[in-house]
Amino acid sequence: MNFSIYDFTSFINWIDNSLNSYMSPGWAILVELVILGLVFIAFYAVIGLYLVLAERKVCALIQNRFGPNRVGPIGMFQTIADLIKLLMKELIYIKHADTFLFNIAPFIVIIASFMAIAALPFAKGLHAIDLNIGIFYMIAVSSLGVIGILISGWSSNNKYSLIGAIRSGAQVISYELSVGLALLSIVIFSGTLQLSGIVESQANGWWIIKGHIPAIISFIIFLTTCTAETNRGPFDLAEAESELTAGFHTEYSGIKFAFFFLAEYMNMFILAALAATVFLGGWMPFHIAGWEGMNNVMDYIPPVIWFFGKTVVVILIIMWFKWTFPRIRIDQILTLEWKYLLPLNLMNIVLIAFIVLMGWYIK
Amino acid sequence: MNVIFNYFGDVFGAIKSLWAGMCVTGYYFIHPGQIVTQKYPENRRKLVMFERFKGEVIMPHDENNQHACTGCGICEINCPNGSIEIISKKITNPEGKPERIIDKHIYHLSMCTFCGLCIKNCPAKAIVWGQQFEHAVFNRHKLTRVLNLPRSSMKKKTKESKKL
Ligand code: SF4
Ligand code: SF4
Numbered sequence: 049m050n051f052s053i054y055d056f057t058s059f060i061n062w063i064d065n066s067l068n069s070y071m072s073p074g075w076a077i078l079v080e081l082v083i084l085g086l087v088f089i090a091f092y093a094v095i096g097l098y099l100v101l102a103e104r105k106v107c108a109l110i111q112n113r114f115g116p117n118r119v120g121p122i123g124m125f126q127t128i129a130d131l132i133k134l135l136m137k138e139l140i141y142i143k144h145a146d147t148f149l150f151n152i153a154p155f156i157v158i159i160a161s162f163m164a165i166a167a168l169p170f171a172k173g174l175h176a177i178d179l180n181i182g183i184f185y186m187i188a189v190s191s192l193g194v195i196g197i198l199i200s201g202w203s204s205n206n207k208y209s210l211i212g213a214i215r216s217g218a219q220v221i222s223y224e225l226s227v228g229l230a231l232l233s234i235v236i237f238s239g240t241l242q243l244s245g246i247v248e249s250q251a252n253g254w255w256i257i258k259g260h261i262p263a264i265i266s267f268i269i270f271l272t273t274c275t276a277e278t279n280r281g282p283f284d285l286a287e288a289e290s291e292l293t294a295g296f297h298t299e300y301s302g303i304k305f306a307f308f309f310l311a312e313y314m315n316m317f318i319l320a321a322l323a324a325t326v327f328l329g330g331w332m333p334f335h336i337a338g339w340e341g342m343n344n345v346m347d348y349i350p351p352v353i354w355f356f357g358k359t360v361v362v363i364l365i366i367m368w369f370k371w372t373f374p375r376i377r378i379d380q381i382l383t384l385e386w387k388y389l390l391p392l393n394l395m396n397i398v399l400i401a402f403i404v405l406m407g408w409y410i411k
Numbered sequence: 412m413n414v415i416f417n418y419f420g421d422v423f424g425a426i427k428s429l430w431a432g433m434c435v436t437g438y439y440f441i442h443p444g445q446i447v448t449q450k451y452p453e454n455r456r457k458l459v460m461f462e463r464f465k466g467e468v469i470m471p472h473d474e475n476n477q478h479a480c481t482g483c484g485i486c487e488i489n490c491p492n493g494s495i496e497i498i499s500k501k502i503t504n505p506e507g508k509p510e511r512i513i514d515k516h517i518y519h520l521s522m523c524t525f526c527g528l529c530i531k532n533c534p535a536k537a538i539v540w541g542q543q544f545e546h547a548v549f550n551r552h553k554l555t556r557v558l559n560l561p562r563s564s565m566k567k568k569t570k571e572s573k574k575l
Contacts, residue, residue, distance in 0.1 A: 110436045113448045372436040373429065388422060 054350060056174040084176055088165060095317055096310040097127040103313070103367055110371040137302035142205060145299065149203035154300065154307035156196030161314040163189045168321050169244050171331045171351040182243035183235060186322055187228050190277065193315060194220040197279075197286060197296050200308075204299040212295025215378055216279055216286030222385040223276040223283075229393040230270035233262060233400045234326045237409065247330040254329035258410040262400045267327045269393055271362070274319035275369055276381070278312060282373035283381060290375075316366060317359065324358035331355040460542040465525040468495075468518055469541035470558040477566040478559055480537035482513035486529035494522040495529055513559055520546060521554040 063083075067076040101116065101123065108115025116123030142150065167182050167189075169175040179185050194217055201213020235241055237259050238249040249255075256263050276283040287295040297308045324330060331351030335343045376384070403409055439445055449458070460466065472478050482499035496517040504510045516538075530538050538558065548554060 106440065109440050109443060109446075112439055112446050114446060114450065117450070368433060368436065368440070372432050392422070 054347075055172045057172065060174070088162065088176070092162070092165070092310070092314060096313050097131060099313040099317060099363070100130075100309070101127045102363070103370075106364065106367045107371050110368075131306065134306040135303055139304060140299075140301045142299050145205045146203035149199050150299075151304075153196045153200035153203065154304045154311075156199065157193045157311040158196075158307050158314075160189060160192035160196065161311050161318060163192070164318045165314070167243060168318065169247055169325065169330055170355055174352070175244070178242065178244050181241045183231050183241045183246070183326070186243075186318075187224070187231065190227075190315065190318065191220060191224050193311065196311075200300070201296040204296070206299050208292040208294075209296050209298050212286045212288065212292045212298070215288075216296060218378070219276055219279070219283060219285060219381055222382060223273045223389075226269055226273040226385060226389045226393050227277055229390070229397055230266045230273060231322075231326060233266040233397055234259070236397070236400050236404055237263070243325055243330075246326055247332050250329040250332045252335055253410060254327065254332070254334070256327045259400070259403075260409065262396050262403060263327065265392070265396050266400075267323070269389055269396070270323055270327070271365060271369075273385075273389065274316075274323065275366055276385075278315045278319060278366075280312070280316060280366065281370035282375050284370075284375060285378055285381060288375065316363060320362035320366060321355070321359045323362045324355065328358045328362070329354075330358070460544070463540075464542055464544070465527060465540050466544040467520055467541045467546065468523065468529060468538050468558070469543075470516060470538050472560055472563055473566065475566075476560060476563045478513075478537055478563055479535045479566050480513045480516055480533075480559060481535050481565065482511050482516075483534065485532050485534060486538065489528045489532045490523075491526065491528065492522045492524055494519045512565055516558040518556050518558050519554065520556060521551050 064076070064080070067079055070076075071079070104126070105115045105123070116126035119126045119129045164186055166176040167179055167185050169178070197216045197220075198213045201209040201211075201216070204210070234246065234255050237255055238246045240246060240249070246255075250258070252258075256267055259266075275281075279286045285295075287297070292298070297305055300308060331354050333343075333346035333349060333351070333354050335346060451458070470478050470480060482497060484497040484499070487495045487497045496515075496519075497513065498515040498517065499511050500514045501509055501511055527540070530540060546554065
């Protein structure tokens with residue numbers, strides 16, 4: 049077997065074949081699912097913890113501070129220490145809370161983000177499930193998390209939580225439209241809903257370059273709306289520390305709070321990865337048609353690095369938003385969506401349809 | 412037509428002003444040299460506090476172990492927290508007249524909110540802000556201090572010091 053870090057298909061097939069040769073197909077699938085689950089849980093923990101650390105470092109640098117710098121070199125293990133602390137904290141029982149819903153809410157939030165991560169293509173052949181309606185699935189699943197937020201706010205028996213949850217509901221339902229439409233623009237360009245197909249279609253250039261102006265407009269709209277989707281600043285009305293203490297997760301403590309916290313960062317990662325996949329070519333190296341020498345050099349860098357590199361860039365931009373802009377009011381959020389982003393998005397879609405029809409993009 | 416112009420004017424104006432804000436934070440992000448916070452225990456040796464820093468109330472003594480406190484008790488009256496206790500005593504001075512001097516100027520650092528009213532109101536300017544701030548102790552009784560040093564005496568006012 050020859051494995052390469054450029055194409056994981058053979059590696060995945062090898063695992064599949066060897067499992068099938070040891071056991072019946074049903075057991076093989078079960079074992080594969082368990083392996084996949086463990087890999088994703090480990091991935092989730094590492095990425096989540098280091099995103100929190102990265103956020104704190106970025107925020108510190110923007111505010112002219114050092115940020116965490118005590119636990120380990122340059123604070124490397126700070127968030128791990130925080131996690132251990134949270135694991136040991138008491139889970140406080142809330143009087144008159146709806147215990148069942150209260151306990152289930154963090155799991156809904158985290159399961160929603162788990163489901164979304166399954167469809168992401170990390171490299172050629174390296175994705176858990178390659179749905180032919182990948183984008184549709186991502187949009188559907190990424191908005192499931194808001195149910196968890198609504199439930200947590202409703203069941204906490206706390207006015208602040210309820211206000212936070214309702215705000216979050218209004219916000220996510222509105223911005224869901226723009227996320228979908230922004231992604232739709234690239235679907236029009238590439239002509240497929242399958243994420244691997246969209247990546248393949250960018251072999252001769254990323255859509256943000258090939259699709260020029262309308263793709264850039266879509267990209268900006270997508271970045272704005274996914275900041276809102278993940279309830280991050282400047283759209284963090286659902287938490288709004290200064291008004292609602294902590295919004296929907298005011299009453300949560302210990303590891304349940306950590307779940308919400310991790311899910312927020314994982315959602316950011318997933319949407320950033322989606323932006324990177326759809327607009328910036330995913331794991332596809334940077335290619336310019338005709339420049340063979342440069343294309344070969346770019347091909348030399350493994351696709352996983354391309355994927356994570358682009359995702360990190362998008363995440364940095366989202367963090368940059370959060371630490372630059374002040375939080376906006378609920379009416380301003382709805383105005384922004386319904387009066388500006390949505391009409392612009394619709395106009396953009398019509399423009400793209402026209403451009404594709406006339407063939408005015410780089411093919 | 413005007414409405415459409417205004418609409419797009421709003422959009423581009425907003426993007427422009429948001430971009431201006433992002434430039435500022437982006438500049439700080441890529442210039443770590445601009446960091447203004449200090450790493451405290453590492454820089455402890457060369458740490459210089461600001462002149463206005465309120466660390467604790469102290470009573471300066473000169474080289475003859477003399478301070479300026481007359482024991483008037485104004486600081487005690489002014490303290491909103493009752494952090495100051497003045498114990499004065501009456502003595503007969505060399506000229507044979509009775510005189511009030513300070514026996515103990517007791518300062519409870521644990522109760523002080525660093526409001527500065529005592530220092531502001533002291534007519535003799537006998538107490539000032541010290542810059543020491545590492546006050547952590549294991550026993551809170553250690554935070555109760557007698558500000559006038561043992562065997563210290565009051566500085567007699569000269570012409571110059573009265574002018575101040
Ligand atoms: S600073 Fe304020 S609280 Fe402290 S001793 Fe003086 S008057 Fe009292
Ligand atoms: S410190 Fe000042 S105000 Fe307080 S007793 Fe002495 S002279 Fe009076």
